[in-house]
């Protein structure tokens with residue numbers, strides 16, 4: 065039952081009781097002073113009768129999000145695309161998924177292993193490169209002119225608690241001279257950390273965001289993460305599998321994952 069009846073000898077007492085019971089924003093629906101006949105007052109002195117109900121917060125509006133264009137390539141031209149983001153967000157996996165997509169569509173794809181901080185990170189990319197039959201270069205190779213149509217550059221990740229290290233990522237990124245920078249964020253990350261990371265990476269000039277791990281969160285968590293992301297989304301990923309399970313934010317698949325906004 066939503067509405068409840070309260071009774072007390074004075075208005076102050078009845079309001080105190082309602083606030084304790086239903087919270088400070090309770091709504092009074094009905095109030096009257098109750099005065100029994102004089103000959104009955106020795107048994108029942110009367111008082112105040114109030115019917116009240118709790119106030120419900122309106123549901124949060126669904127998150128709005130913007131879809132950015134996917135990576136656009138031109139035959140015979142080289143597009144350098146860098147991926148930055150916290151450790152474990154899914155940068156390397158996203159690069160492997162994209163490399164596979166581009167390769168299947170006949171583009172000349174090459175990878176650059178720029179994550180020299182994490183033990184085994186380059187190795188992970190080299191393994192993907194072997195499996196996809198795509199060349200993998202060290203970061204120093206970017207000083208030469210690599211003949212590829214798309215160069216996907218993997219960069220070191222920074223743990224959210226080590227925000228000061230983004231400056232070092234910026235130095236690595238400046239060596240890569242990318243045409244576009246995508247910030248990779250996981251939907252499993254709390255919205256407070258997502259906001260903090262976006263503040264920390266402002267200097268990296270990321271213009272789009274890849275949202276990963278959609279398969280690992282429930283709908284309210286996903287909506288919360290989405291509300292915390294400021295950049296337009298370029299891609300979504302929804303499994304650790306390579307190949308597959310990546311969608312452009314402009315695709316129908318993306319609408320199925322993110323039906324709001």
Ligand SMILES: Nc1nc2c(ncn2[C@@H]2O[C@H](COP(=O)(O)OP(=O)(O)O)[C@@H](O)[C@H]2O)c(=O)[nH]1
Pocket residue numbers: 149150151152153154155156157158221248276277278279280301302303304305
């Ligand atoms: N379930 C799920 N796992 C993912 C997804 N993307 C990446 N992963 C996993 O998350 C972990 C970290 O990914 P990785 O690409 O190494 O992150 P990086 O540190 O940013 O390069 C790995 O175990 C991946 O298999 C995703 O969309 N869904």
Ligand SMILES: [Mg+2]
Pocket residue numbers: 155156157179185218
């Ligand atoms: Mg990695």
